[in-house]
Amino acid sequence: MTDPLILVNPATGTFELTDLRSAQLPVTDLSAHRGDGIFETVLVSVGAHGATVVSRERHFTRFRASASALDLPDPDQGLWDRVIDSLIAEVAAADPENVEFGIRYALSRGEQDANGAFRGRGWAFPVPVDDHIRTAREQGVTAVSLDRGFDAYIGSKAPWLLIGAKTLSYAVNQAAGRYAAANDADEALFVSHDGIVLEGPTANLIIRRGDHLLTPNPEAGLLSGTTQRLIFDHAEDLGLRAEYADLSLDDVKAADGAWYVSSMRTAVALRELDGNAISIDQTLTDRFQEIIRGR
CATH class of the missing domain: 3.30.470.10 (Aminotransferase class 4, branched-chain amino acid transferase, N-terminal domain)
Structure with missing residues (x-):
């Protein structure tokens, strides 16, 4: 079939x-x-x-x-x-x-x-x-930041928002993607109303700062990522230390490398955010993709 x-x-x-x-x-x-x-x-x-x-x-x-x-x-x-x-x-x-x-x-x-x-x-x-996924893996993506509409860590006070659940209610995620495309970007990056970086509509964010890999804390208001955790499992093998941290947009723009990570795309480099170029670490991009795909 x-x-x-x-x-x-x-x-x-x-x-x-x-x-x-x-x-x-x-x-x-x-x-x-x-x-x-x-x-x-x-x-x-x-x-x-x-x-x-x-x-x-x-x-x-x-x-x-x-x-x-x-x-x-x-x-x-x-x-x-x-x-x-x-x-x-x-x-x-x-x-x-x-x-x-x-x-x-x-x-x-x-x-x-x-x-x-x-x-x-x-x-x-x-x-x-598909070809869209392969292109993102090879060329990386650009993103525009979007206000998620709630403060960070609100999930602990409002569990009915289902912030940590992967539900079929993806209308907001799809709308964010369309907004990004209409503004000449490949992706959106959600930011809490009080300025904490969260995630993409369908991916988690990881940045490198020196010898540290940093990713937003899921409790801040985002989905806990399976691919992100797989990469963190291998951080020590890569000579890096992995940590959860509250990140600002400036932290992402000044990073030594940034990636959108998800099951299908594996790890794609975030090369530009809100029109600001971000450093590309191609060696680490290749290693992330190999780790995720088991090759």
Whole structure:
């Protein structure tokens, strides 16, 4: 099957293979008109020893934490592992030469029945590493800073904002991307209302300052990054020290290197912010990409 989709029934712990091109999601599903659900996107790297799901455990841990934040049923890791492995097998069978692709898996609150109970629904499908991603890896990106609309660390006082959850409600993230494009930038960079740098709409930020790798503290109001933590795991091997820190826009502009990191893009250099050029560390960019892709 060239366009596989796996539909998951969380209640029964079962799943079925179907075609991504056919209609599957009822408009009454709460993910369709409320974004009431969660998702993860993992990178699959295929090498001589088979397929590796990059940061598989970390992604699922975050998936489970997001479910808890939204009061969704606790996802069954065994079920979702089987779903991912089955989808990898389908992609491999359709194109044995495909050595790198993503898998997006999601869990919706589903539909509400006449008794007020919810019937959850899950799904998973492959995502290609397209030319846009490859160009970003090779050439880096530019960004424009945008006010996120809330002060840093507000999540501890307002947990209902779901700041640390990876939900399907991505309208603001998409709007930020369109605003950036309309202002001749590749990406947006969210900043808290009181001036603390947070994240991109779909990526975490890492900067280098001397022998330190620095990234914003997730508790400041951003998603805890699986790719960012993978890079931090290898900081000592790179001769660097990794720390979480509150960063200003000036800190980013004056950095010895800056990167947007995410599962699909791996690590892409941030070469310009608000029209200000940022130093490029190509050697470290290459090493980050190798580490993430396991090569």
